[in-house]
Amino acid sequence: MQELLKTIADRVIAGRVDAQSPHPPELAGQPGVKELVTQALDQGADPLTVLNQGLLAGMEVVGRQFRDCEIFIPDVLVACQAMRAGADLLRPHLREGGASPLGKFIIGTVKGDLHDIGKNLVSMMLEGAGFEIVDLGINVPEEKFVEAARAHPGVPIGLSALLSTTMVNMEKTIRALRAANLPGGVKTVIGGAPITQEFADQIGADAFAPDASLAVEAVKRLMAA
Ligand code: B12
CATH class of the missing domain: 3.40.50.280 (Cobalamin-binding domain)
Structure with a gap:
């Protein structure tokens, strides 16, 4: 599971949304954040762990690289897109089953x-x-x-x-x-x-x-x- 979470973080950094996405060309044909998050959930991963150790771990690196001028705004935007795609998949799993509104x-x-x-x-x-x-x-x-x-x-x-x-x-x-x-x-x-x-x-x-x-x-x- 640790390996899968690390790959999710790497795909956020690379801005790879899903397997069909043309970006980045060197990962053509490879799964993106959508497929990998789905795989982690199917394997019974805790959604909060996927969020923290997958998606947010990736965004942390993106933040550091942006600060150090190693990447630029377009790179940050594709990373954000990948992060959002993963977060959208986690959202329903983070809901406490049928909780009445607080x-x-x-x-x-x-x-x-x-x-x-x-x-x-x-x-x-x-x-x-x-x-x-x-x-x-x-x-x-x-x-x-x-x-x-x-x-x-x-x-x-x-x-x-x-x-x-x-x-x-x-x-x-x-x-x-x-x-x-x-x-x-x-x-x-x-x-x-x-x-x-x-x-x-x-x-x-x-x-x-x-x-x-x-x-x-x-x-x-x-x-x-
Ligand atoms: C992604 C990003 C962007 C994206 C934003 C896309 C989007 N839709 O949000 C884009 C590329 C558009 C962007 C633009 C800019 N950015 Co920017 N960006 C970032 C980056 C890399 C990551 C931010 C992020 O999403 N982090 C991940 C999330 C999950 O973390 P978070 O936002 O901190 O939120 C967590 C907590 O803070 C807290 N939290 C957040 N909100 C709230 C609210 C409440 C109520 C509570 C309780 C908690 C809470 O909970 C969250 C989850 O755990 C940061 C670097 C960084 N390390 O923060 C720079 C950064 C924030 N950006 C920066 C800059 C300078 C800019 C620009 C001015 C760049 C430019 N030259 O144009 C523009 C400003 C645009 C504007 N007017 O807002 C600087 C800010 C420096 C400063 N001290 O002011 C940073 C720190 C990068 C840097 N080191 O230079 N950016």
């Missing part, structure tokens, strides 16, 4: 920021834990968060940011939510690669989680508080 959760990537893989993973894990997700998408302005909070009273809100230049928009969003003075207030949880607990405290977010699994716990804690 409540809703609003989530979006803040203004100026187009990164959505982390946000989508957090959504997927929360969905799996029994939450109904209201996904506002990417590049979400403060007003849209406020509008959603008004439409879904008492529902906690998750903010995602991946850029140091857009982290500041988390603070603006939290301020706008407070200024809207909604009955019962609004609880916020934030996350994204550059986000820390210290930053969350500094901007007055109610919670922070460094990854999708801990996000589920953080949201459950927020709702119980």
